[in-house]
Amino acid sequence: MEFKEQKHHGLFSSQTVGRILLFSVLIFLSGVLQSSLFSAIVFIPATPDLLLISVIGLAVYDGERSGAVAGISAGVLAEAFGGGAHILFFPLFYMLCGYFFGVVSRVFLNRNFISWMLYILIGAAFRSSLSIIHSMFAENDINLYLIFTEIVIPEYFLTLLCSIPMYFIVRMTVRPFHKKIEME
Amino acid sequence: MGFILKLIKSRFFLISLAVALLLSIVPGVLCAMGQGSYVRSALVTVSTPFRWAFTKIGEGISGFSLYFRTLDELREENNALRDELEGYKNLVYDAELIGEENEFLSSFLGIKEEHVDFLFEDATVVGRESTNYRTVYTLSKGTLHGIKVNMPIITDTGLVGHITEVGATWSKAVLITETASAVGAYIERSGVLGIVEGTYELRTEGICRMVYIEPDSDIRVGDKVLTSGIGEVYPRGIVIGKVTEITMDENSRMLTALIEPSADLESISKLMIITEYQIISEREE
Numbered sequence: 001m002e003f004k005e006q007k008h009h010g011l012f013s014s015q016t017v018g019r020i021l022l023f024s025v026l027i028f029l030s031g032v033l034q035s036s037l038f039s040a041i042v043f044i045p046a047t048p049d050l051l052l053i054s055v056i057g058l059a060v061y062d063g064e065r066s067g068a069v070a071g072i073s074a075g076v077l078a079e080a081f082g083g084g085a086h087i088l089f090f091p092l093f094y095m096l097c098g099y100f101f102g103v104v105s106r107v108f109l110n111r112n113f114i115s116w117m118l119y120i121l122i123g124a125a126f127r128s129s130l131s132i133i134h135s136m137f138a139e140n141d142i143n144l145y146l147i148f149t150e151i152v153i154p155e156y157f158l159t160l161l162c163s164i165p166m167y168f169i170v171r172m173t174v175r176p177f178h179k180k181i182e183m184e
Numbered sequence: 185m186g187f188i189l190k191l192i193k194s195r196f197f198l199i200s201l202a203v204a205l206l207l208s209i210v211p212g213v214l215c216a217m218g219q220g221s222y223v224r225s226a227l228v229t230v231s232t233p234f235r236w237a238f239t240k241i242g243e244g245i246s247g248f249s250l251y252f253r254t255l256d257e258l259r260e261e262n263n264a265l266r267d268e269l270e271g272y273k274n275l276v277y278d279a280e281l282i283g284e285e286n287e288f289l290s291s292f293l294g295i296k297e298e299h300v301d302f303l304f305e306d307a308t309v310v311g312r313e314s315t316n317y318r319t320v321y322t323l324s325k326g327t328l329h330g331i332k333v334n335m336p337i338i339t340d341t342g343l344v345g346h347i348t349e350v351g352a353t354w355s356k357a358v359l360i361t362e363t364a365s366a367v368g369a370y371i372e373r374s375g376v377l378g379i380v381e382g383t384y385e386l387r388t389e390g391i392c393r394m395v396y397i398e399p400d401s402d403i404r405v406g407d408k409v410l411t412s413g414i415g416e417v418y419p420r421g422i423v424i425g426k427v428t429e430i431t432m433d434e435n436s437r438m439l440t441a442l443i444e445p446s447a448d449l450e451s452i453s454k455l456m457i458i459t460e461y462q463i464i465s466e467r468e469e
Contacts, residue, residue, distance in 0.1 A: 011395075018459050025447070026400040028231070028234075031231070032231050032234045032235050032238055033238055035231075035235060036234070036235035036237075036238035036239040036242060037238040037239070037241055037242040038241075038242065039239070039242065040239045040241075040242025040243045040245075040246060041236070041242045041245050041246050043250075065196060068196070068197070068200040068204075069200070071200075071204070072203055072207060073199065075204065075207065075208065076207055076211075076223065076224070076227070077227060079207075079208075079211055079212070080211075080224040080228055081227075081228070081231070081235075087208060087209055087212035087213070088208070088212070089208045089446070090208065091203075091204040091205075091207040091208045092201075092204040092205055092208045094204075095201070095203075095204035096201075096204070099197060099200065103191065116302050149424075163418065
């Protein structure tokens with residue numbers, strides 16, 4: 001299947017402005033929820049990566065351009081809420097995810113629920129890899145067992161779990177700009 | 185390969201990559217240099233009220249779940265305590281039984297010390313067959329335990345009766361208040377002799393009478409009555425009861441004393457069968 005760049009409307013068209021506003025709200029709320037609500041609930045062992053889910057969602061249902069821009073925004077937000085003096089490469093990571101899944105969904109795979117879960121499975125695996133890299137840089141004496149059991153695995157599965165309601169939320173967000181997308 | 189090349193050559197992708205790299209590195213470097221990023225600062229400022237609100241919601245959810253978790257823990261603790269309490273109740277019950285048995289054995293130890301020539305076999309009342317004319321107690325010991333007919337039965341407070349029938353693991357006994365019972369007795373204070381027997385009228389009241397007492401005998405209400413050892417059933421010196429009333433038989437001109445048994449015959453459960461004792465005959469006395 002041939003790769004063609006995504007068509008785009010003018011930057012200041014009303015549809016684009018509306019899209020930016022709506023998607024910004026989605027990314028912002030995902031970041032806020034991720035860094036506040038889920039962190040405050042004591043019985044949840046880890047925080048799901050809602051930003052990643054939103055970025056993949058926008059990439060899949062609005063294309064790789066939206067995915068990339070949303071990814072950069074999500075990365076900045078993630079660093080603002082959870083970063084510090086460390087360089088975590090979140091903007092780069094989310095941008096690559098957004099672009100990659102946007103292209104993959106458009107060229108190779110469908111946009112149904114099964115495909116969605118597959119994207120999240122892969123995206124969460126990427127995120128887990130980044131978590132391990134972060135841990136390796138953050139600690140000298142790294143305990144991989146602890147990292148896997150306390151961070152990576154809970155984060156992975158919670159992200160998968162949260163992707164189910166997020167599937168419907170993302171589709172509802174994107175729907176005004178893509179009338180053809182029907183709820184499956 | 186062509187696909188990847190085309191992807192990499194995409195101007196949008198390259199610009200995005202550059203911006204992402206820039207935004208990944210610059211804020212971190214600025215932060216490391218002690219200068220916060222304005223964008224980061226603005227984002228944090230704008231998001232603070234929202235994050236505060238969601239944090240409170242999260243804490244509320246945690247508190248709510250903690251409430252139920254605490255409730256579950258309390259329920260488990262309550263069940264554990266109930267089980268523990270049940271265990272303690274059983275222990276107390278066992279201790280009470282042991283206490284009763286201990287008291288019983290201690291009292292009999294006293295009797296044993298008092299009557300060194302007695303040999304005892306303890307028994308439990310396992311049945312009580314009562315008719316209009318007679319009450320028979322079934323005891324838990326029989327021939328296998330060395331029990332024989334006519335062996336006397338006592339409690340720590342006094343004489344109960346004697347064995348009338350024996351099986352391998354059981355025996356039957358009649359009380360001193362029954363009509364079938366006749367016990368040689370004497371008044372401890374004065375040594376006046378007589379026979380303690382049961383009657384139909386008195387057995388319902390749980391008392392018996394002492395007959396064949398000479399009219400000029402020294403006998404008073406409250407006198408203690410003991411077995412005299414006359415006959416082949418009862419040894420001498422076992423407490424039967426005390427005199428509650430003295431009357432004179434107009435026909436025979438003999439005295440009759442009503443005796444209240446010392447042993448609580450209405451509620452006996454554990455008793456001792458005297459399996460061996462030394463018979464002191466009238467001649468020896």
